[in-house]
Every structure is written in C-alpha cells, then in structure tokens.
Amino acid sequence: DVKVTQSSRYLVKRTGEKVFLECVQDMDHENMFWYRQDPGLGLRLIYFSYDVKMKEKGDIPEGYSVSREKKERFSLILESASTNQTSMYLCASSYRGRGAAGNTIYFGEGSWLTVV
C-alpha cells in the first residue's frame, strides 16, 4: 500500500513563528503536492513538485514556500505564520509516468494547524 506520512497531525503555533510541515512518501512517486482544506472551499493547491528541487506555484502560494531536497520528502514552510493560515493541510503524491493525468493521487492523513 502507498503510504504518505505527515509528521505532525496537530500543531499550535504563535503568530509570526516559522512553521515546517513535513511529508514523506514511500512509493517513489515523482509528483508531490501540498493542499489546504477549509470548510466550504474544498481543497486548494498551494504548491506542486514534479521532481527533486522542482516546484510550481498552485492556486494559493502566498505566505508559503516549499522544499524538496529528496524525492521522498516534501516540506511546506510558513515563513511567518498568521491566523488566517489556521487550516487543515494535506500532503499527497502520485506517479508521473505515462497517463499521468489519470493517475491516482494518494493523500496523507492531514495536519491540523492552529495559529494563535
């Protein structure tokens, strides 16, 4: 089974703190994603990476950055956390091979971040 592991399920951080959310996948997937989930808004893509050190901005990248130094690991960084970044963050991965558009995206269990 594909395993996408998010290191922290629940975090509480203070406004202005630098926050790291870590994600590891064990299926040698090329693609990795960070989504934000808010009630009534569904999932919104923050950043996408299709290879080591490669990244693309998603729909809502402002206030976030990412790092992908190894294929299996994709980190989301909040440079200076703000209360409007309180949310559920979901990491995901998928295979990039032929037929990538139809490939399944596999999700981690999510990280609940509260910024106070």
Next chain:
Amino acid sequence: AQSVTQLGSHVSVSEGALVLLRCNYSSSVPPYLFWYVQYPNQGLQLLLKYTSAATLVKGINGFEAEFKKSETSFHLTKPSAHMSDAAEYFCAVSDQEGSQGNLIFGKGTKLSVKP
C-alpha cells in the same frame, strides 16, 4: 478552464436508502474524473475514477459512478446507504491545462446517514 461543481454541500439519507451525490464538470478536453471520500479527521481516499474506459465505474464500498458526456456529469451512487458511509465526498477532474497530475476538486458534499 476546467472546473467541478458538486450540487448540495450537505445530503442526508436514511440507512438503506439510495445515495446520490451529484457532480458536474467543465473541461475542454476529454476528462479524467475521480471521487474521493474523507472520513472525519482523516485524509482523502480514492473511491473510484474514470479514465475513458467503461462509462460505468465501480468503486470500493459498493459505490459506483456513471460518466455522461452529454450531461457533463459524473454522479456517485450507492443503492443502500450504511451508517459507515457518513463522510465528506469530493469529486475531482484531472488538471490537463495547468499542473500535469494535479486534480481540481469540487467543494465537497457531506453525507449524513440517519438510522
């Protein structure tokens, strides 16, 4: 631009009743369509997907969905609801215009099942 619309943010059914969750898509290219389920405090899990093979797709837990090009729809059904089906369901279309491999999600439909 591609998009997904899920009709009804909340749907409530009785145990044993038919489940119907509606999804309409917009796409200028033949779409790849997905349904995911999210149980409370968990990530998303794939229920089923349409990738241009059979238009009636069967998934896990007794769910199925039918791709109707003429109606641009991909509605999710289950003949008989079970209490364990209570969850949030997301319809998604593969993003073939932007980030290859990404999915564009609908806003979700929360399913409640009454005893």
